[in-house]
Amino acid sequence: MAHTPVNHPARPIYRAIGGLVGLYFVVFGGLGVIASAGNDFFAQDDTKVLGQGTNMGFSLLSVLIGAVILVGTAIGRNLDVVINQWLAYTLMAVGLAALAFLQTDANVVNFSIMTVVVVLSLALVLLMVGMYGKVGTDDEHEAWQKARLVL
Numbered sequence: 001m002a003h004t005p006v007n008h009p010a011r012p013i014y015r016a017i018g019g020l021v022g023l024y025f026v027v028f029g030g031l032g033v034i035a036s037a038g039n040d041f042f043a044q045d046d047t048k049v050l051g052q053g054t055n056m057g058f059s060l061l062s063v064l065i066g067a068v069i070l071v072g073t074a075i076g077r078n079l080d081v082v083i084n085q086w087l088a089y090t091l092m093a094v095g096l097a098a099l100a101f102l103q104t105d106a107n108v109v110n111f112s113i114m115t116v117v118v119v120l121s122l123a124l125v126l127l128m129v130g131m132y133g134k135v136g137t138d139d140e141h142e143a144w145q146k147a148r149l150v151l
Contacts, residue, residue, distance in 0.1 A: 004132065004134055005132055005134065006134050006141045007135060007140075008133070010132065011132065011133055015073060015076070015080065015129070015133055017125065018069060018072075018073050018080060018129040018133065019069070019070060021066075021069060021122050021129070022065075022067070022068075022073060024066070024122065025062045025063070025065045026066035027066075028052070028062050028066075029058075029059045029061070029062030029063030029064075030063060031049045031059075032056075032059025032062060033056065033059045033060065033063070035049050035054070035059075036059055037056075039055060039056060040055070041055070041056045042055055042057045042108045042109070042110075043110065044105070044107060044110050048112070051114050052115040052118055053110045053112030053114070054115065055109060055110040057108065057109055058109040058110060058111070058115075061109075065087060068083060068087065069084065069087065069126070072084065076135070077135070078133075078134060078135055080130075081133050081134050082130075084127070084133065085126075085130035085131070087123075088124070088130060089127070091119055091120070091122065091126065092124075092127075095119040095120040096120075098111040098116055099111075099113075099116045
């Protein structure tokens with residue numbers, strides 16, 4: 001039995017939201033690359049982009065994350081669901097780890113508290129998008145509807 005809806009009526013909206021999250025990561029990363037040009041790869045300085053702390057390492061990682069999300073969104077076929085869910089869990093772990101090391105020398109990605117808040121928020125949005133974006137056959141949708149009505 002599937003635990004997430006199949007063929008949700010708002011799937012196109014969720015897919016578009018996932019694409020916007022990917023676009024945000026690409027734009028943030030691109031601006032971060034520009035802002036941190038000339039600094040060390042893992043510099044721990046006051047470089048900020050869109051109010052968030054960053055460095056060249058995290059900026060390039062953001063571009064990569066955004067590109068993966070956008071490619072998954074463009075391909076669809078439930079690949080976007082898998083990508084969004086896995087990246088959501090990964091970003092939650094990264095955000096919480098960064099929060100733990102925020103005021104230490106181990107903060108190699110130069111996170112600020114605002115960066116942690118944004119990363120955790122976007123991770124929750126990606127998780128929502130991944131849970132409601134699944135496509136299936138009519139039989140799978142009917143089975144999910146029957147299971148939902150029983151609960």
